[in-house]
Amino acid sequence: xxxxxxxxxxxxxxxxxxxxxxxxxxxxxxxxxxxxxxxxxxxxxxxxxxxxxxxxxxxxxxxxxxxxxxxxxxxxxxxxxxxxxxxxxxxxxxxxxxxxxxxxxxxxxxxxxxxxxxxxxxxxxxxxxxxxxxxxxxxxxxxxxxxxxxxxxxxxxxxxxxxxxxxxxxxxxxxxxxxxxxxxxxxxxxxxxxxxxxxxxxxxxxxxxxxxxxxxxxxxxxxxxxxxxxxxxxxxxxxxxxxxxxxxxxxxxxxxxxxxxxxxxxxxxxxxxxxxxxxxxxxxxxxxxxxxxxxxxxxxxxxxxxxxxxxxxxxxxxxxxxxx
Amino acid sequence: xxxxxxxxxxxxxxxxxxxxxxxxxxxxxxxxxxxxxxxxxxxxxxxxxxxxxxxxxxxxxxxxxxxxxxxxxxxxxxxxxxxxxxxxxxxxxxxxxxxxxxxxxxxxxxxxxxxxxxxxxxxxxxxxxxxxxxxxxxxxxxxxxxxxxxxxxxxxxxxxxxxxxxxxxxxxxxxxxxxxxxxxxxxxxxxxxxxxxxxxxxxxxxxxxxxxxxxxxxxxxxxxxxxxxxxxxxxxxxxxxxxxxxxxxxxxxxxxxxxxxxxxxxxxxxxxxxxxxxxxxxxxxxxxxxxxxxxxxxxxxxxxxxxxx
Numbered sequence: 001x002x003x004x005x006x007x008x009x010x011x012x013x014x015x016x017x018x019x020x021x022x023x024x025x026x027x028x029x030x031x032x033x034x035x036x037x038x039x040x041x042x043x044x045x046x047x048x049x050x051x052x053x054x055x056x057x058x059x060x061x062x063x064x065x066x067x068x069x070x071x072x073x074x075x076x077x078x079x080x081x082x083x084x085x086x087x088x089x090x091x092x093x094x095x096x097x098x099x100x101x102x103x104x105x106x107x108x109x110x111x112x113x114x115x116x117x118x119x120x121x122x123x124x125x126x127x128x129x130x131x132x133x134x135x136x137x138x139x140x141x142x143x144x145x146x147x148x149x150x151x152x153x154x155x156x157x158x159x160x161x162x163x164x165x166x167x168x169x170x171x172x173x174x175x176x177x178x179x180x181x182x183x184x185x186x187x188x189x190x191x192x193x194x195x196x197x198x199x200x201x202x203x204x205x206x207x208x209x210x211x212x213x214x215x216x217x218x219x220x221x222x223x224x225x226x227x228x229x230x231x232x233x234x235x236x237x238x239x240x241x242x243x244x245x246x247x248x249x250x251x252x253x254x255x256x257x258x259x260x261x262x263x264x265x266x267x268x269x270x271x272x273x274x275x276x277x278x279x280x281x282x283x284x285x286x287x288x289x290x291x292x293x294x295x296x297x298x299x300x301x302x303x304x305x306x307x308x309x310x311x312x313x314x315x316x317x318x319x320x321x322x323x324x
Numbered sequence: 325x326x327x328x329x330x331x332x333x334x335x336x337x338x339x340x341x342x343x344x345x346x347x348x349x350x351x352x353x354x355x356x357x358x359x360x361x362x363x364x365x366x367x368x369x370x371x372x373x374x375x376x377x378x379x380x381x382x383x384x385x386x387x388x389x390x391x392x393x394x395x396x397x398x399x400x401x402x403x404x405x406x407x408x409x410x411x412x413x414x415x416x417x418x419x420x421x422x423x424x425x426x427x428x429x430x431x432x433x434x435x436x437x438x439x440x441x442x443x444x445x446x447x448x449x450x451x452x453x454x455x456x457x458x459x460x461x462x463x464x465x466x467x468x469x470x471x472x473x474x475x476x477x478x479x480x481x482x483x484x485x486x487x488x489x490x491x492x493x494x495x496x497x498x499x500x501x502x503x504x505x506x507x508x509x510x511x512x513x514x515x516x517x518x519x520x521x522x523x524x525x526x527x528x529x530x531x532x533x534x535x536x537x538x539x540x541x542x543x544x545x546x547x548x549x550x551x552x553x554x555x556x557x558x559x560x561x562x563x564x565x566x567x568x569x570x571x572x573x574x575x576x577x578x579x580x581x582x583x584x585x586x587x588x589x590x591x592x593x594x595x596x597x598x599x600x601x602x603x604x605x606x607x608x609x610x611x612x613x614x615x616x617x618x619x620x621x622x623x624x625x626x627x628x629x630x631x632x633x
Contacts, residue, residue, distance in 0.1 A: 054533070057536075057537055059533055059536055059537060061528075061533075084541075088539045088540075088541055089539065090539070091536065091537050091538060091539035092537060092538035092539035092540075093539060096537065096538070097534070097537045099530055099533075099534055099537075101530060104529065104530040104531065105530040105533075105534045106531055106534070107531040107532075107534075107535065107549055107553070108531075108553070108627065108628075108629060109552045109553055109626060109627050109628065110549065110552070118535075118538060118540060119538035119539065119540075122538060122539050122540055123539060152628040152629075154628060155628075165534075168534075168538065
């Protein structure tokens with residue numbers, strides 16, 4: 001396993017400095033993605049998911065966002081230390097990204113064809129005509145007639161636009177595809193279609209996938225492994241089956257308990273008390289401790305380290321790690 | 325594109341209605357002004373009978389509606405009237421003067437855009453730097469100075485003190501410089517500001533991050549993918565300004581004795597040359613409407629979300 005590490009995020013710390021104050025979006029995020037792996041990254045809004053995704057491509061909004069510690073290694077090479085040219089060569093070709101909101105992530109004044117073919121023309125030596133041909137094939141592949149190449153984003157629905165985003169993402173068969181909540185902005189029926197499409201493409205292309213979402217259903221559909229993020233840190237990591245079957249961290253258990261079930265006895269939904277830890281006023285110690293029922297004294301002052309509880313299944317929790 | 329054709333026809337129809345209103349307003353306004361051409365054509369102290377005789381000759385003794393319908397009837401047949409002062413057809417006068425104004429307009433606009441568009445892009449993409457600050461100051465200064473004052477200022481500096489450039493006249497390239505600066509600087513300032521704020525807004529958009537995520541470099545993003553979005557307000561402003569210039573940059577042409585359309589209007593009003601004033605205003609309104617029609621068409625090509633109707 002160790003040899004085919006594709007992306008390694010080590011102790012990443014990201015800070016946003018705005019007029020309203022300083023926020024610590026990521027506080028020592030550690031995450032590894034292997035070749036061919038599909039990893040789900042779950043967390044609530046504000047946990048730092050999108051920040052993590054943008055950091056990988058070194059695309060944090062400037063000058064507000066800054067990496068203040070840790071590193072990101074892509075194929076063993078530090079992304080932060082790469083030259084602009086190296087980064088540009090990787091973006092879109094080796095690592096590509098699907099964005100959360102298809103209504104805002106397509107440029108309204110360029111045709112969808114242009115927005116797909118620009119990534120092809122940038123990375124491959126080909127003529128406009130060849131790029132257009134390939135774009136047509138990609139559109140067909142995601143379920144849009146190739147003849148709509150010259151249409152503008154405003155002529156498409158949200159779901160169709162996300163298909164365009166996906167087509168641009170897979171255009172060059174990247175080694176890693178980062179999907180940042182690709183279905184969140186869509187209707188439920190359209191979500192299912194997009195999910196089906198991603199499943200189909202995942203089997204077709206041999207791409208590693210980093211699926212960022214707050215939707216646990218998507219993770220169980222698409223991913224082998226899952227990492228749960230809270231307060232800018234990974235708090236639990238393991239195979240989907242284990243993490244969802246026998247969650248260790250109280251937060252993960254809380255998340256799973258908050259899903260209504262159609263079958264069985266109707267029970268009261270379990271809600272996690274309190275608000276998510278904000279980036280501007282992160283609690284000391286374990287970021288989850290003010291909301292945790294199992295909180296012990298140690299949790300309030302010390303950050304729990306990642307501990308392996310069973311093979312492949314890790315948790316950052318003093319209580320659960322000791323009680324194994 | 326039948327869409328565009330339909331739009332043009334519709335717009336031209338609307339323009340006719342506007343021109344009809346303009347003709348009434350121009351006719352009314354110039355007659356409200358004190359004095360009449362008969363008095364101004366004749367030497368001072370001319371006897372009362374001579375003025376009456378001249379009024380009869382010019383048709384000014386007729387009731388106003390009769391005068392208006394005589395005039396507008398002529399316009400509909402393509403006759404814009406005869407200038408009372410110059411004693412030649414108004415149409416000939418306008419055709420003499422418009423090209424002179426047109427030259428100034430084109431040169432001013434080209435220079436103005438060559439400076440202000442790159443400046444706006446650079447300032448907007450380097451927000452908070454010294455370049456941005458300088459560009460903002462340049463824009464602030466340009467928008468704060470009135471045309472009259474700036475005209476006098478540049479004449480004082482470049483003609484009186486330095487003696488580099490002529491302060492008035494027409495014919496050589498040197499003559500273009502000062503009027504073009506005076507006319508173009510406020511517009512350059514406005515375009516710089518619009519370009520800057522447009523770029524700042526666009527560069528925050530998700531689709532720009534998405535473009536970077538495809539490996540596209542900054543230079544291409546700024547000049548192509550972001551720029552096209554920032555262009556729409558610029559085209560609108562530039563269109564309005566071209567309309568205003570063509571319709572006669574009255575103040576600037578008067579300050580620099582530029583023998584163009586604006587100066588013609590100024591003189592016509594001063595001498596109460598009724599037919600000349602009326603027809604000049606009619607032509608300038610028509611030019612303004614047509615230029616704006618082209619601006620709308622151009623914007624619809626830049627941004628597909630803008631539909632023509």
